[in-house]
Amino acid sequence: MPAHHDHESVYSGLLVNDAHWAFGTDFEDPLAGVDTTVPDGVDPAVLARYCLVLGDDALVLSHRLTEWCGRAPDLEEDIALANIALDLLGQARLLLARAAAADPSCVPALPEGSPVPAEDALAYFRADRDFGNVRLVEVPNGDFAETTARLLLFATWRLALFERLAGSRDAVLSAVAAKGRKELSYHRDFAGRWFLTLAQGTEESRRRVLDALGGLWPLWPELFRSHPVETAAAQAGVGVDPASVAAEVDAVLARVFAAADVPRPEAAPRVGGAGRDGAHTEALGRMLAEMQVVARAHPGGRW
Amino acid sequence: MTTLDRARAAAESVVDPELPMLTLADLGVLRAVELAADGAVRVAITPTYSGCPAMAAMRDDLVRELRGAGFAEVRVRIALDPAWTTDWITPRGRAALAAAGISPPGPAPRRGGPVVLDLLPPRRDVRCPRCESADVELTSEFGSTACKALYRCRACLEPFDHVKEI
Numbered sequence: 001m002p003a004h005h006d007h008e009s010v011y012s013g014l015l016v017n018d019a020h021w022a023f024g025t026d027f028e029d030p031l032a033g034v035d036t037t038v039p040d041g042v043d044p045a046v047l048a049r050y051c052l053v054l055g056d057d058a059l060v061l062s063h064r065l066t067e068w069c070g071r072a073p074d075l076e077e078d079i080a081l082a083n084i085a086l087d088l089l090g091q092a093r094l095l096l097a098r099a100a101a102a103d104p105s106c107v108p109a110l111p112e113g114s115p116v117p118a119e120d121a122l123a124y125f126r127a128d129r130d131f132g133n134v135r136l137v138e139v140p141n142g143d144f145a146e147t148t149a150r151l152l153l154f155a156t157w158r159l160a161l162f163e164r165l166a167g168s169r170d171a172v173l174s175a176v177a178a179k180g181r182k183e184l185s186y187h188r189d190f191a192g193r194w195f196l197t198l199a200q201g202t203e204e205s206r207r208r209v210l211d212a213l214g215g216l217w218p219l220w221p222e223l224f225r226s227h228p229v230e231t232a233a234a235q236a237g238v239g240v241d242p243a244s245v246a247a248e249v250d251a252v253l254a255r256v257f258a259a260a261d262v263p264r265p266e267a268a269p270r271v272g273g274a275g276r277d278g279a280h281t282e283a284l285g286r287m288l289a290e291m292q293v294v295a296r297a298h299p300g301g302r303w
Numbered sequence: 304m305t306t307l308d309r310a311r312a313a314a315e316s317v318v319d320p321e322l323p324m325l326t327l328a329d330l331g332v333l334r335a336v337e338l339a340a341d342g343a344v345r346v347a348i349t350p351t352y353s354g355c356p357a358m359a360a361m362r363d364d365l366v367r368e369l370r371g372a373g374f375a376e377v378r379v380r381i382a383l384d385p386a387w388t389t390d391w392i393t394p395r396g397r398a399a400l401a402a403a404g405i406s407p408p409g410p411a412p413r414r415g416g417p418v419v420l421d422l423l424p425p426r427r428d429v430r431c432p433r434c435e436s437a438d439v440e441l442t443s444e445f446g447s448t449a450c451k452a453l454y455r456c457r458a459c460l461e462p463f464d465h466v467k468e469i
Contacts, residue, residue: 028359033380076443083445090354175383185418
């Protein structure tokens with residue numbers, strides 16, 4: 001039973017010599033040793049783009065949630081949002097790495113000798129028009145009610161997608177989805193509980209959550225509009241057509257709305273292009289400018 | 304002791320960077336230790352959560368321990384499937400958590416069909432790891448790491464961590 005002894009040795013080692021510790025070591029491939037062979041009959045470019053857009057959804061919302069760090073209404077919610085952001089960042093990292101492995105040509109070129117791994121090149125060296133996330137995840141956080149309403153919508157939708165995606169013919173996507181659905185289920189429950197609390201709290205909290213939901217609603221239909229890359233991925237047996245989860249997602253939301261005594265909003269869909277095509281609101285460019293500035297300034301940097 | 308036994312013993316002695324009272328084996332993160340035809344040790348580890356920031360530290364600790372045990376060539380691979388579950392934490396691991404004042408997880412939720420929406424506060428059969436009272440309250444569903452929730456014992460008034468079932 002060497003655990004106790006090793007516990008001490010790990011920490012005593014830290015005090016005198018941190019050479020063995022992870023800081024300062026090279027990047028590691030999140031898919032190290034994972035078989036990333038593209039399944040038979042699947043266009044690698046389709047698989048890569050599909051992974052990329054699912055990864056972008058998680059990456060952009062993760063960044064938005066981290067904007068709450070140190071600023072949430074209380075410490076518990078600060079930690080909760082940071083934890084959820086970390087889960088989404090992990091999903092994004094795996095999906096971007098899977099995209100790069102399926103089709104290396106989707107990775108932006110960096111100067112010779114740059115140590116930046118493929119998933120970081122995709123996250124930090126693409127412009128907003130190359131991001132394929134739905135627009136719902138990119139709009140600014142607003143207040144806590146708006147963040148709660150967005151997380152409820154997003155997690156409910158993504159959980160339904162991932163439930164089906166766990167049956168993907170692509171073993172990597174299938175594993176990422178099987179893992180991710182465990183996380184998304186408690187993201188959804190967390191947001192659902194807060195949605196209920198705010199809707200049934202004070203007059204002010206109810207007003208805010210109703211405003212938040214109404215404000216986000218025009219961006220909601222976009223999540224169920226089948227984009228050609230999603231249709232192609234679904235036909236190849238590796239992806240899920242988002243239109244196929246609409247009824248299921250609607251039923252879950254209806255339960256939350258009923259419990260919270262909140263009427264289903266009726267706002268018309270927002271006009272403009274689709275985020276999946278790279279047609280974004282101006283908020284994404286601003287967000288990426290902040291998210292990417294350090295990486296872009298140091299394309300040869302080691303962290 | 305065979306060479307494989309020695310490699311396995313070395314790998315199984317490595318502790319988790321965030322829960323150092325547990326070995327990676329007791330946490331269920333160490334999935335395989337094998338000898339390759341070329342003599343290298345091949346180790347498979349699985350992330351507890353998608354965003355687990357400790358994978359690189361685990362890999363480095365495994366490589367360091369195995370090199371120390373005389374294995375020059377060590378390859379650590381990631382195993383994504385099947386997804387980690389708290390059910391893989393061994394009885395010895397659960398005892399080590401409790402001894403360190405952390406409440407071990409109960410059985411993970413069974414999967415099958417769509418995940419049921421839960422709008423009520425999470426209800427778990429949790430006991431205070433210090434005084435064993437069942438009179439405990441959840442103070443935060445998220446704790447110091449992704450895998451833990453914060454509780455407080457109403458009997459002895461001490462706060463404690465609970466490893467969430469996943």
